[in-house]
Amino acid sequence: MRKLVLGVALLALAACGTSGGYVPPPIGPGDPGPGDTPPPIPLDGPIMYSCDNGQQIVVDIDGANARVQIVGGPSMVLPGDGAGHYTNGRYGFRGGGASGQWEVGRAAPANCSGS
Numbered sequence: 001m002r003k004l005v006l007g008v009a010l011l012a013l014a015a016c017g018t019s020g021g022y023v024p025p026p027i028g029p030g031d032p033g034p035g036d037t038p039p040p041i042p043l044d045g046p047i048m049y050s051c052d053n054g055q056q057i058v059v060d061i062d063g064a065n066a067r068v069q070i071v072g073g074p075s076m077v078l079p080g081d082g083a084g085h086y087t088n089g090r091y092g093f094r095g096g097g098a099s100g101q102w103e104v105g106r107a108a109p110a111n112c113s114g115s
Contacts, residue, residue, distance in 0.1 A: 051102050053110035059093055059100065061086070066093050 046060040046067075056071040066078045066086035078086035078093060085094045092103035101109040 047097070047114045049100055049102070049112035049114050051110040051112040053102070053107075055102060055104075055110065057093075057102055057112070059096075061096055068093060 046058050049057050049059060051057065058069040058071065060067045064080045064082075066080065067075070068078055068086075068091065069075045076088060076091060078088050078091060080086045084096070085092060087093075087103070090105060092101075092109075094101045094103075094109070095112070096114075098114045100112045100114065102112050103109045
C-alpha cells in the first residue's frame with residue numbers, strides 16, 4: 001500500500017510540473033541548427049578530422065602547439081613553426097576549422113575535413 005501511495009504522489013508531482021504543452025529543450029553545442037542543418041564547425045577547441053587516407057584525428061590548437069589524438073593510435077603535442085604548421089618532425093598538421101592537412105613521415109599530406 002505504501003508503494004502505491006508513493007507512486008501516485010510521484011505521478012501527481014510530475015503532472016504539476018508540466019504546462020500542458022511540449023517545450024523542446026534548448027539547442028546546445030553539437031545539436032543541429034535551424035532546419036536540421038548541421039552545427040557549425042568550431043573555430044577553437046578540439047576538432048575531429050576525417051582524412052582522405054582513412055585516418056581520423058582530433059586536433060586542439062592551443063597557442064603555439066597543436067594537441068593531436070590519432071583515433072586508435074597515439075597522442076602527441078606538435079610545436080608550431082609560427083606559420084600555421086605544427087610538426088614534431090615525424091607528424092605534422094596544417095590548417096584548422098573546416099579543413100586541414102595531416103602529414104605522416106615523408107608521405108604526401110592527406111587532406112582532412114573537420115566535423
